[in-house]
Ligand code: SF4
Ligand code: SF4
Ligand code: SF4
Ligand code: FES
C-alpha cells in the first residue's frame with residue numbers, strides 16, 4: 096500500500112494513501128462529494144463537474160474525482176462557492192432534461208432528482224425549447240430515452256470495461272450528443288442490463304421493469320440467482336406478491352453490483368403462466384388435477400407398496416433445489432426408502448478435484464480469488480458466456496490489478512482480448528494446451544485454475560499434478576452448471592456419496608442407470624428433467640415428478656406435484672466455489688409447495704415423519720451443520736454473506752464416473768429447462784433469429 | 787476496402803508510429819486522409835478503419851461525429867470555412883460569414899449546385915491572432931477583408947484554383 100498522507104477536509108485532519116482520489120478519500124471518511132460521472136472501478140471521466148471542491152492554494156475549484164490527495168492538502172467540500180457550483184451544474188444538466196419524474200422509472204431513486212432536491216435551483220433560467228429525441232427500443236431488454244440522459248458515460252464504460260462488450264458509444268457533440276447502440280438502431284450485446292442499472296437517471300430503462308411500478312411500492316428481497324453456479328445475489332423487487340425486477344444495487348453478495356441477464360431479468364420464469372398450480376394424477380392415461388391430500392396419499396401408498404415388495408426405487412434430485420431439500424431428499428431415499436439409487440445430473444467433476452486435493456486445505460478457489468489472484472487460467476469453458484460473473488471478476492482483476500489471464504479453449508473466447516496467452520486446442524486436448532503454458536505459468540507468483548467438464552476423472556488428477564509441479568500457490572475451481580449443482584454433490588445427491596463426500600460403500604444407480612433399468616418400480620424426480628433427451632426403459636414404473644412446469648419428464652409422470660421456485664422458498668444454496676448463501680422467499684405461487692414441504696408430507700404419509708424430522712429449512716440446516724463435514728457454519732453468518740464450506744480434507748475414494756458428467760454448457764440466453772419458460776431469454780433469442 | 791498506394795503507405799506510417807496496444811491513436815489521422823480520397827466517410831470506411839485500429843465501428847463513429855473536420859457527406863471541391871468564434875467575431879467574422887452565404891446562395895454545411903464550393907461556419911480554428919480567419923480545405927487565410935473574401939469566392943466559383951486568385955494569399959503553416 097502506498098504511504099499514508101495527511102490532509103484536511105472541512106477542517107478535519109484525515110489520512111489516506113497517497114494518490115487516492117479526493118472523492119474516495121472523502122467517502123472513506125464519511126464525507127460525501129456528489130458525483131455523476133465518477134464511478135468506482137471504472138475509468139475516470141471528469142465529465143459532469145458535479146464533484147467540484149475547493150482546494151487551498153489552487154485558484155480554481157477542482158474536480159474531486161480525478162484529483163489525487165497529497166500531503167498537506169486543504170480541501171473544502173461544503174462552502175458557499177462549492178454549493179453554488181453544484182447548483183449551477185445541476186441547472187446546466189437540467190437545461191435539456193425533461194421534467195417527467197412523475198412518469199420516469201427512476202423517479203424516487205434517481206441520483207439527479209436527489210441532487211436537485213438537495214442542491215438544485217427551484218427554477219431554470221433556460222426558457223428556450225428543449226431538444227427532443229424520441230424514446231428508442233434497442234433490444235428486448237434495453238430502452239433509451241435520450242432527453243433524460245445527462246451524458247455521464249457510465250453506461251459506455253460499464254459495457255466497455257466491465258462487460259468487455261463495447262456495445263455503447265457516444266455520437267455527435269455538445270448538446271446533440273447521444274448514446275448509441277453498436278448496431279446503429281439496435282443492440283447486439285450480452286443484454287446484461289448493467290448499463291441500465293448504472294445509469295444515474297432514467298435514460299436507460301429495461302423492458303422488464305419500465306412503467307411497472309414505483310420503487311417505493313416494492314419490497315426488496317435479497318436472494319440468490321437460480322441460474323448458473325456463480326451464485327450472484329439478486330435483490331428482487333416484489334409488488335403484490337409479484338417479482339417485478341432484479342438488481343443488486345446495494346452491492347451485497349459475492350457479485351457486488353454485477354448480474355447477467357439471467358440474474359437481473361430471468362426471474363420471470365417464476366411468474367410464467369405455465370406454472371403448475373395443482374397436483375395431478377394420471378387417470379385413464381391422462382393427467383387430471385386432484386387435491387394435495389389425494390396426490391400425497393396416492394404417492395404414500397404406492398411408495399410403501401414398492402418398499403414392502405422390495406421393489407427398485409430411483410430418486411433423481413435437482414441442480415436448483417436448496418441444500419436443505421437435497422439433504423432431506425437423500426435422507427428420505429437412503430433411510431426412508433432404503434435405497435442408494437439417488438443421483439442428480441452431474442455437471443462437473445468436483446468429486447475428483449476434492450479427492451486430488453486431499454491432504455491440503457484452502458485449495459478450492461473462492462469467488463474473490465478470481466479478482467485477487469495474480470493469474471487466472473481458464474480451461475475449456477467459454478467463461479463470459481457460461482459463467483458471466485466469474486468472467487466479470489476476472490476482467491476486473493485484469494483491469495484493476497493487471498492480472499495475467501490464460502485461456503485454453505477450443506473456440507475463440509472473450510477472455511482472449513485480455514489474455515497474456517490464448518491457446519486453441521481441439522476438444523479433448525486441453526491438457527496438452529495447458530502443458531504448453533508450463534513455463535509461463537511457472538513464472539507466475541500464484542494462480543487460479545478454472546475448468547469445465549472437458550477436464551474430468553484422471554484428467555483432473557493430471558491437472559492438479561501439473562498445478563502442484565509449478566511450485567506456486569494454485570487454487571482450483573471445477574465449474575458446475577446451476578445454482579446448487581455444487582450443493583447437490585455436497586448433500587449427497589450422488590449414487591456413490593453420502594453427504595459430505597462420504598463414500599456409501601455400495602454405490603446406487605446413477606441417473607442413466609435408473610432410466611435404463613427395466614425393473615425400476617418407482618421413479619421420483621424432484622426438480623429435474625431427465626426425460627428431455629432420454630427414455631425411461633421401465634415402462635410400468637410409477638413416476639412421481641415435482642416441478643414448476645409440465646416438462647417432458649412431468650408429462651410421463653403418474654403424479655405431478657407443483658413446486659415453488661427458488662425465488663419462492665427459504666434455504667441455502669452453495670455456489671460453484673463452495674460458498675454457501677441464503678435463499679429468501681420473495682413471492683409465492685398459489686397451489687405450489689416447496690420441495691422440502693412436499694418431501695416432508697410424503698414422509699408423513701408413509702409414517703416416516705419421526706425419522707425425517709420437521710421440514711423447516713432452519714431445522715434441516717441445523718442437522719446439516721451437525722452431520723455434513725464442512726458445513727458447520729452458523730446461519731447468521733450465511734445470512735450476512737457467502738461462506739465457503741471447508742472441504743473435506745481427505746480421500747473421497749470413489750470413482751467420480753466421468754462418463755456421467757455432462758455440462759449442458761448453457762450460454763448467456765439459455766438456462767436448461769428453466770430458460771425455456773423465461774420470456775426475456777426467449778425474446779432475446781427470437782430477436783436474434785429474426786435478424 | 788482498397789486505397790491508393792500513397793494512402794496505404796500513410797496508413798502504415800501512422801500505425802507504426804503508435805505502440806501496438808494504442809493503435810486507436812491512428813483513427814483520426816487515418817480518417818482525415820482517407821476522406822480526401824473517398825470524398826466522404828462512409829460506413830465502409832468506418833468499418834475498415836475500425837478493423838485496422840482494433841476498435842469497434844461504433845468507436846470510430848464516435849470520433850467522426852465529434853470532429854467537425856470529418857465529414858459523412860461529400861464536400862465541395864473547395865470547402866470554405868469561416869470562423870465566427872469570439873476573436874473573429876470581434877473583428878468581422880460574422881460579417882464575412884453572412885457575406886459568404888449571400889454570395890454563394892448557400893448556407894451552413896451546404897454545397898453549391900456545381901459542387902465546386904461548400905460552406906461551413908466553424909468554431910475557433912486556432913488562428914485568433916490573425917483574426918478574422920478563413921480556411922479553404924487545409925489552407926488558412928489570415929486578416930481576411932470583405933474585399934478579399936469576395937475575390938476568393940468569385941475566383942473559386944469561376945473555376946479558378948485558390949493559388950490562381952490574385953491578391954488573396956494563403957499562409958503557410
Ligand atoms: S445490456 Fe450489458 S452488454 Fe448490453 S449494452 Fe448494456 S451493458 Fe452492454
Ligand atoms: S444513458 Fe444514463 S448512464 Fe448513459 S450517459 Fe446517459 S445518463 Fe449516463
Ligand atoms: S452469472 Fe450466473 S449466478 Fe450470476 S446472475 Fe448470471 S446466471 Fe445468475
Ligand atoms: S464526478 Fe467529477 S466530474 Fe463528474
Ligand code: FES
Nearest residue numbers: 869871910911913
Ligand atoms: S476565434 Fe476564429 S480562429 Fe479563434
